Amino acid sequence: MDGFIHQIISGIASGGIYASVALALVMIYQATHHVNFAQGEMAMFSTYIALTLIQAGLPYWAAFCITVPVSFVIGALIQRVVMEPLSKAPVLASVGVFIGLLLTFNSVAGWIFTYTLKPFPTPFGEGKPLFGGFVSRHELGSTAITLVVLLSIWAFFRFTKLGLAMRAAAFNPVSSRLVGVPVARMLALGWGLAAGIGAIAGMMVAPVIFLDPNMMAGVLLYAFAGALLGGITNPLGAVIGGFIVGIIENLGGAYVVGTELKLTTALFIIVVVLTVKPAGLFGKTLVSRV
Amino acid sequence: MPLMTMLLEVKGLHGAYGESKVLHGLDFVVEEGGVTTLLGANGAGKTTTLRAVSGMIRTQGEILFAGKPIQGMATEAIAGLGIAHVPDGRGTFMELTVEENLRLGAYTRNDKAGVAADLAKMFDLFPRLRERFHQQAGTLSGGEQQMLAIARAMLLGPKLLLLDEPSFGLAPLIVREIFEILGRIVRESGLSILVVEQNASLALAIADRAYLLETGRFVMSGAAEDIRKDETLRKSYLGY
Numbered sequence: 001m002d003g004f005i006h007q008i009i010s011g012i013a014s015g016g017i018y019a020s021v022a023l024a025l026v027m028i029y030q031a032t033h034h035v036n037f038a039q040g041e042m043a044m045f046s047t048y049i050a051l052t053l054i055q056a057g058l059p060y061w062a063a064f065c066i067t068v069p070v071s072f073v074i075g076a077l078i079q080r081v082v083m084e085p086l087s088k089a090p091v092l093a094s095v096g097v098f099i100g101l102l103l104t105f106n107s108v109a110g111w112i113f114t115y116t117l118k119p120f121p122t123p124f125g126e127g128k129p130l131f132g133g134f135v136s137r138h139e140l141g142s143t144a145i146t147l148v149v150l151l152s153i154w155a156f157f158r159f160t161k162l163g164l165a166m167r168a169a170a171f172n173p174v175s176s177r178l179v180g181v182p183v184a185r186m187l188a189l190g191w192g193l194a195a196g197i198g199a200i201a202g203m204m205v206a207p208v209i210f211l212d213p214n215m216m217a218g219v220l221l222y223a224f225a226g227a228l229l230g231g232i233t234n235p236l237g238a239v240i241g242g243f244i245v246g247i248i249e250n251l252g253g254a255y256v257v258g259t260e261l262k263l264t265t266a267l268f269i270i271v272v273v274l275t276v277k278p279a280g281l282f283g284k285t286l287v288s289r290v
Numbered sequence: 291m292p293l294m295t296m297l298l299e300v301k302g303l304h305g306a307y308g309e310s311k312v313l314h315g316l317d318f319v320v321e322e323g324g325v326t327t328l329l330g331a332n333g334a335g336k337t338t339t340l341r342a343v344s345g346m347i348r349t350q351g352e353i354l355f356a357g358k359p360i361q362g363m364a365t366e367a368i369a370g371l372g373i374a375h376v377p378d379g380r381g382t383f384m385e386l387t388v389e390e391n392l393r394l395g396a397y398t399r400n401d402k403a404g405v406a407a408d409l410a411k412m413f414d415l416f417p418r419l420r421e422r423f424h425q426q427a428g429t430l431s432g433g434e435q436q437m438l439a440i441a442r443a444m445l446l447g448p449k450l451l452l453l454d455e456p457s458f459g460l461a462p463l464i465v466r467e468i469f470e471i472l473g474r475i476v477r478e479s480g481l482s483i484l485v486v487e488q489n490a491s492l493a494l495a496i497a498d499r500a501y502l503l504e505t506g507r508f509v510m511s512g513a514a515e516d517i518r519k520d521e522t523l524r525k526s527y528l529g530y
Binding site for chain 2: 060161167168174175176177178179180181182183
């Protein structure tokens with residue numbers, strides 16, 4: 001029983017990471033109708049930036065606070081320089097560019113930082129697990145950070161004028177321009193935010209799975225499964241989906257398929273959702289008139 | 291001709307979608323404080339003309355707003371100058387609430403008190419929007435969405451309002467209600483409106499000046515009253 005509770009709790013902890021990355025995916029999907037396959041690699045690259053800063057002698061939180069805005073700028077720049085010229089290109093062109101970005105970030109990271117696994121520090125201390133041994137300090141801390149991030153993003157979109165304008169630009173770019181919203185700038189902002197969220201997710205997961213250029217491949221797959229499960233058109237659904245996938249992954253890994261086949265659960269979830277309920281649990285079924 | 295200030299002056303306007311040319315050298319004006327209407331059948335280029343003014347398509351020719359050239363400017367910048375555009379299909383933000391739709395209308399403004407006052411005015415004109423304030427806009431009826439679209443455009447605090455077929459797809463009773471409210475807005479605020487309509491009799495009833503478009507060219511223009519009174523003209527060009 002204790003083991004079961006522990007599996008659930010660490011499922012929630014990793015679920016939070018998937019939820020963050022799923023949210024980043026959904027944000028860009030809503031605005032562009034494309035899934036940014038490079039989201040994970042961008043997060044991995046950001047984590048290397050953080051590690052470089054820490055190794056240069058900066059305290060953890062200082063490195064954290066520099067990495068997030070730097071990642072934001074990188075994300076926004078990618079939208080402006082790479083994606084914007086493609087905004088009217090066919091789907092396949094965008095998909096090609098996403099894969100190109102993925103490979104570029106992966107290779108550049110490998111080239112600069114090498115492919116060896118590197119330990120990444122946790123800011124929450126190594127000490128003994130808390131609450132009767134159920135939760136490690138890092139699990140508790142990273143879950144708290146994830147929740148703060150998700151809540152702030154929600155509040156930003158719900159309560160601020162800029163957040164409203166970003167949602168409007170994603171839903172209806174034509175009408176948004178007509179009321180004076182600079183849509184291109186909103187898209188760049190969305191990419192920046194997604195990259196910032198990804199960076200935090202990367203820094204939170206790296207102490208658990210170690211840092212290497214392929215670190216986020218699995219995470220992205222789980223996050224994608226979470227986004228699909230919750231509904232890729234619904235940010236809140238994607239977040240919930242991310243948590244559910246985290247729990248399923250941990251329980252499945254511990255009791256059903258074993259750790260080697262854990263990643264298969266993500267693929268399994270993707271296939272099941274796409275065949276049984278393509279809109280996801282909370283997503284909107286898209287209907288188009290013909 | 292009396293001394294009227296021209297709010298919008300368009301000279302030699304050409305417009306195209308990709309390769310296909312739609313507008314072939316239009317000249318027209320919108321007087322300050324007046325209602326101008328562009329009439330014409332489906333495909334005559336009415337919607338395209340409005341899109342050209344709002345910078346939504348590539349154009350050639352000159353578009354002067356309050357004396358300043360605006361051709362080639364970004365759509366959002368043109369909106370920022372005070373040109374509100376109710377597009378064809380109404381442009382509702384379906385996924386957002388009525389409140390959020392209206393807040394977006396005031397996106398370019400920072401005067402909270404002014405926006406609140408304008409919102410109160412819109413509730414006065416369209417009481418149904420107050421009832422539906424927290425409802426998702428996609429659930430509104432067509433007439434309500436048209437009201438929302440006009441209110442959203444008015445919240446920009448516009449100097450010029452572009453209206454694309456406000457009667458489209460609506461029941462005659464609702465259409466009459468909306469045109470009555472438009473008439474009230476014009477009388478009370480002195481706003482300038484450029485309205486595009488297929489329903490010529492409706493548009494001529496509130497317009498001061500009318501232009502008739504046929505396949506991208508004006509075939510007739512003049513005071514709305516004259517056209518309304520001239521039965522031959524009406525029968526041959528407007529079919530009523």
